[in-house]
Amino acid sequence: MSPSQTEASQTEATRPARPPRPASRPNGQWKVDGTAPLNGNEAWKQEDGGLNVRERIEEIYSKQGFDSIEGTDLHGRFRWWGLYTQRKPGIDGGKTATLEPHELEDKYFMLRVRIDGGQLTTAQLRVIGEISEDFGRDTADLTDRQNIQLHWIRVEDVPEIWRRLEAVGLQTTEACGDVPRVVLGSPVAGIAVDELLDPTEAIADITARYIGIPELANLPRKFKTALTGHPSQDVVHEINDVGFVALRHPELGLGYDLWVGGGLSANPRLGERLGAFVTPDRVADVWLGVASIFRDYGYRRLRNKARLKFLLADWGPEKFRQVLEDEYLHEALPDGPPAPTPTQQGDHVGVHKQVDGRFYIGVTPFVGRVSGTMLTGLADLLEQHGSARLRTTPHQKLVLLDISEENVEPLITALDALGLAARPSLFRRSTIACTGIEFCKLAIVETKQAATDAVLELEKRLAGIAVPQPISLHVNGCPNSCARIQTADIGLKGQLLPGADGGQVPGFQVHLGGGLASVGRDEAGLGRTVRGLKVTADDLADYVERIVLRFLADRGDTETFAVWAHRADEEALQ
Template sequence: MPPRSKRGEGQWALGYREPLNKNEENKKNDDGLNVGRRIVDIYSKGGFDSIDPADLRGRMRWYGLYTQRKPGIEGGKTGILEDEELDDKYFMMRVRIDGGQLSVAQLRTLADISNTYARGTADITDRQNIQYHWIAVEDVPAIWDALEAVGLDTMEACGDTPRVIIGCPLAGVAEDEIIDATPQVHDVHQRYIGTKEFSNLPRKWKSAFSGCTSHCTVHEINDVALVGVVNDQGEAGYQVFVGGGLSTNPMFAKHLGVFVKPEQAHEVWKGCISIFRDYGYRRLRHRARIKFLMADWGPAKFREILEKEYLGFSLPDGPAPAAPVGRRDHVGIRPQKDGNYYVGFAPKVGRVNGDILHKIADIAERYGSDRLRTTAEQKMVVLDIPLEKTEAIADELEAIDLQVRPSEFRRQTMACTGIEYCKLAIVETKARAADMIDELEKRLPTFDQPLTININGCPNSCARVQVADIGFKGQLVVDENGDQVEGFQIHLGGQVGASFGKKVRGLKTTSKDLTDYVERVVLKFEEQRTEGETFAQWVARADDADVQ
């Protein structure tokens, strides 16, 4: 093994403070949070061409703003063209919705922003955010004012920061909830988000807090997650998971074996993110995630450093959480613990628009609800509906194509932004996935087995391709005529927290043949499956020829 560089891994705690790459130099030159003032005072008045390049492709992310892809640039140019050639003069904007919690007034504001400033665009992301496109820098101050008026913002929605804290959409109402994590989500947000203590991390930091028995926050693939457990004394608290993440080096988080009382949660979260800030690898951008530090240290050392250097006290041992109960998406009509019901529904691959958001707000208000939730599966939930009104609200939602009882294909297909707007993407995703859903519903109308289909436009796995039953990773492939076309590498049999999807040698599909492939492999699964066997279990024993 070659000797380790004298520069180490760029860890601050070990004395490596000199910037080791362009990103680190940019952050050292000026804190990303400082760009907010320049956006308001300079860039919104001078327009796109007045933006300093270091802010444009760096610090503006600290306020949820990325330049979007210029229309018409094919996937083969991704990674070849310079940023300024890929950049459109418009932005994607991400609104952070911690815990996925919205009021009717907040949803109406999000709808108004979509229609007024974003050409009607709005997507529900798999981290419970709302994402816009076509945002002009001139309009950003007005958008921020509108969001601030209803208690929302875009601060640290992107960038090397503590991003949105995801939480169970049923927090506080679920019948079988272990603990309501809402106070802890709010506590961490109020104490630490937007502070310069954590505005310069090695890379992004994804957090989750949940007491949900379904484990809907997918704690296994977050940088840090506090998961509801009950200790031997019957007290409800949290187990801590650290080091999960996907992209090109997928790893599941490891639990620290501790028990955290609710009032300690913010200190433990702070300790974990501080370790990342101080010991995280900054030298190489592709290793600048906590999962690589956890892989090198292991959970025992991580716990020791957390307790001795950051908390100043020892945490008691604690149990691992129980296995997830049922589906993780909260779609359908189910009882709350207060006697009311929640109604979860499925927009197609998370894509909505300003008009649809207004209609959702109208429907919720008409049925007496002021609590709506986004989910980590690109879905939405309306809380607090009386039993006798559940069918009526379901009918109204389904009348605008928001299915409360969706097909398996509608229910469990996710897609990232794709080449339509994303500068990293190689292929189209959202429209391709929506067309696939429609076609599979026609071809396989009786299929009723749980099946996750995740479609991603590049290797970064924003849509979690490695933990889907069928995961499609965008790339260019060669078709039957020898031409290079949009297509996908296929991952099969992934399960969150259990296994990453396997890649069968040479198994790819063109975008055009995507639906045919899914139909073929689903029919083979139905033909061969045994009673109670899941798709992932079948894949594990199937011959390679059966999944072609």
């Protein structure tokens, strides 16, 4: 053996043994891997929390203007206060994936007003409308998470906007960001004749105790909540991180069925029941437990895996419930049955009697697009007809409360003139659309106008044709599914398609047969895609007309569109 070989052998013999290589990379779970940040987002969230940026907005950025905003604040912490930069006008969808955020963004913001449970007074509505008129070029959108979004907001005006909102009890706190987002609640909480439980107190308890606190202001990503006490299950609980659905337990009385782990985007997954029954007085505690599991065990290494649905997929509902009970509640929850299948639509459109004998009226604008002028006009109309309350819905609708019987028809006539329909057409009622390329930096195609144009055309083409129940049409500008395309009868995902001249034109990939809790469905389900089934924006009305007529010709006597779409052959769906 040569000296060099001897030296090498001795070195190997005396070298300390290497520790075994871990089976997989850490996921950034705080209770498993420690809190050391594994990516840039996690690093800046720990260095300075998102809630802290408010002081800089008020004292520095609003006084020195957009160009003074530090980059991590602009593209990160501003979201904790409901602020995103909006898309610069004139940038086509083909550049969405190729330009950097600072190249796509304008020096204006989208501002999201947080409306937990969708509950508003006319005084609050008027303030939102006036802010839109004074600071947002009269823009406003109803979202499918019961918020109202404004556009064209300058950072210089944000402190005054906050002052006006907070003076009437509204806020933008944690309307965006890696935090507990707005809490969805039944739009008819406390007023519906057939309501099982009023979730208003539970929603108020959650928001008062846990929104805006540092302990829950750094989650792996967003955390979405839904509560309903109405048998129509009107809060899309299956696609929220945590959901509470009212039911009557055969032994324990009224309470909630607990769901966790739902979410859509590019990796859709419906939530699952934990089989646990939650009494009304325990809702906030159970909510905190689920949110804390997400904080402590949620995956933080990869942003595209940092939602609760991925943890639930790995753990399963049994382990999730066990950890919730053992580590966070320190007691077992009672077992409970599932809530009954709904027997009525959950959008609350139309005229309905309240528990006190008055009426509520559900109205729809075109695909959630309203304006400051419309909102202030609505506040005036309601007060003129004896009402001071209304609700936003998870379906881009409004529900107007406390209308006396003699005021119902006069109000409906006045609402029509304002652009809000209480008796809308089939597709005006059931179509929603995301913000789209008009304002969103992630969008590839335009949505609001495309959807509106399609609805107007379909109203003419399908007039007088009997359709047994609403067919939902959801239009989204990118793959992120803000408009819930996988859970619509007809869901459209924006993309660019080859044009006749060799270029590209706006269009959509088609999803068919999705749906959540609704009449005629045994269970929620995701839509199917058909290979090569895509439609240009210009041909949207043609396609929807064709597929609806084919459905009506082929369906069985009681068959819903969703059931038919899943059994139909591909030729029928083209």
